[in-house]
Amino acid sequence: MIEVSKLTKCYGDKRAVDNVSFTVNQGEILGFLGPNGAGKSTTMNILTGYISSTSGEAKIDGFDILENPTEAKKRIGYLPEHPPLYLDMTVWSYLEFVYQLKKVQLPMKEHLEQICRKVKIENVQHRIIKNLSKGYRQRVGFAQALVGNPEVLILDEPTVGLDPKQIIDIRNLIKSLGEDHTVILSSHILPEIQAICDRVVIINNGVIVADDTADNLSKNMSDDFRYTARIEGPEGELISILRQIPDMVEVIPLGEKEPGVCEFILEAKPEADIRRPLFDAVSANQYRILGLKSNEMTLEDIFLQLTSGDTQNIHVSEILPDGQQKEQIQSGAAEIAGQFFDQDNSDEAETGTEDADGGEE
Ligand SMILES: Nc1ncnc2c1ncn2[C@@H]1O[C@H](COP(=O)(O)OP(=O)(O)OP(=O)(O)O)[C@@H](O)[C@H]1O
Numbered sequence: 415m416i417e418v419s420k421l422t423k424c425y426g427d428k429r430a431v432d433n434v435s436f437t438v439n440q441g442e443i444l445g446f447l448g449p450n451g452a453g454k455s456t457t458m459n460i461l462t463g464y465i466s467s468t469s470g471e472a473k474i475d476g477f478d479i480l481e482n483p484t485e486a487k488k489r490i491g492y493l494p495e496h497p498p499l500y501l502d503m504t505v506w507s508y509l510e511f512v513y514q515l516k517k518v519q520l521p522m523k524e525h526l527e528q529i530c531r532k533v534k535i536e537n538v539q540h541r542i543i544k545n546l547s548k549g550y551r552q553r554v555g556f557a558q559a560l561v562g563n564p565e566v567l568i569l570d571e572p573t574v575g576l577d578p579k580q581i582i583d584i585r586n587l588i589k590s591l592g593e594d595h596t597v598i599l600s601s602h603i604l605p606e607i608q609a610i611c612d613r614v615v616i617i618n619n620g621v622i623v624a625d626d627t628a629d630n631l632s633k634n635m636s637d638d639f640r641y642t643a644r645i646e647g648p649e650g651e652l653i654s655i656l657r658q659i660p661d662m663v664e665v666i667p668l669g670e671k672e673p674g675v676c677e678f679i680l681e682a683k684p685e686a687d688i689r690r691p692l693f694d695a696v697s698a699n700q701y702r703i704l705g706l707k708s709n710e711m712t713l714e715d716i717f718l719q720l721t722s723g724d725t726q727n728i729h730v731s732e733i734l735p736d737g738q739q740k741e742q743i744q745s746g747a748a749e750i751a752g753q754f755f756d757q758d759n760s761d762e763a764e765t766g767t768e769d770a771d772g773g774e775e
Pocket of ligand 1: 456
């Protein structure tokens with residue numbers, strides 16, 4: 415549905431977006447992540463036809479945004495970080511205005527009523543926008559993006575400035591919109607991306623450094639053959655039991671963490687699942703496992719690893735036998751990323767806090 419190919423945007427000498435390629439399939443919700451200044455807004459602005467690229471292409475449903483802007487733009491609903499609302503208008507008259515501006519052909523009353531139902535603003539549709547709470551204003555922003563029923567929705571930081579209840583409501587709204595639309599969601603909020611998105615693209619310094627599902631990113635970047643285990647029993651004896659487990663590569667004792675309970679880092683052969691033999695070996699000796707944690711990375715860890723410093727280097731931390739963390743820089747984040755990222759860079763509801771009486775602040 416969305417194809418971005420070798421997109422580059424230069425502002426003078428500055429390459430804000432550098433040879434970026436990715437696709438978004440129909441019905442997918444794509445999270446677009448990156449630190450400040452990474453190139454997210456520039457990419458979104460090119461996709462929505464607001465600015466032109468220096469080179470490369472962006473196509474929406476096969477229509478090039480530069481060569482065929484009218485057809486491409488018809489298919490896009492855009493919610494910028496600051497929705498362009500006319501605060502002195504009522505919600506309804508504003509939506510009528512957007513409808514006319516977009517030259518929509520659908521029957522107006524039914525269409526706008528359907529949108530108001532979808533984003534749950536029927537109860538405020540005759541109110542002046544400036545009197546609405548931030549959560550309701552954001553819903554009106556969603557409503558304007560939905561006018562014309564575009565296949566693609568581009569949402570730039572849609573939950574910034576909302577309270578926790580409003581955030582949950584807007585996330586649920588995005589998920590429900592994802593059932594009928596292809597969505598690109600730009601956000602700094604990692605749990606949000608993890609909760610809503612099917613796939614994640616991470617951009618840093620204008621370059622894409624990751625493109626995969628959050629789960630795959632986590633699996634591929636984690637040492638998931640490494641565990642931290644808490645076991646009740648004498649440390650010396652436990653070490654020898656643990657070392658005899660087939661596929662165990664290394665057992666690093668971290669000392670007694672509670673009375674009679676020791677902690678260990680366990681490293682198995684890659685691809686080996688040592689959880690069951692571990693349980694059997696420990697219980698056969700009448701000792702008990704009180705905790706077992708895989709050293710899997712969260713999306714936040716991955717994001718920090720891929721975007722800290724320059725994209726050529728990533729931070730790797732290693733836990734030493736004395737329990738201290740050793741930080742090291744591994745070169746070639748792009749290479750590491752390339753192992754599993756599909757890179758082509760070679761070249762509020764009306765209830766609750768959002769009040770029943772129409773969202774007035
Ligand atoms: N009009 C412009 N002229 C010059 N440089 C610009 C312009 N717009 C953006 N840039 C630069 O391009 C880079 C990418 O900016 P962009 O706004 O796309 O990043 P972003 O990922 O959206 O960041 P943020 O999350 O802070 O909005 C930044 O270094 C920014 O300073």
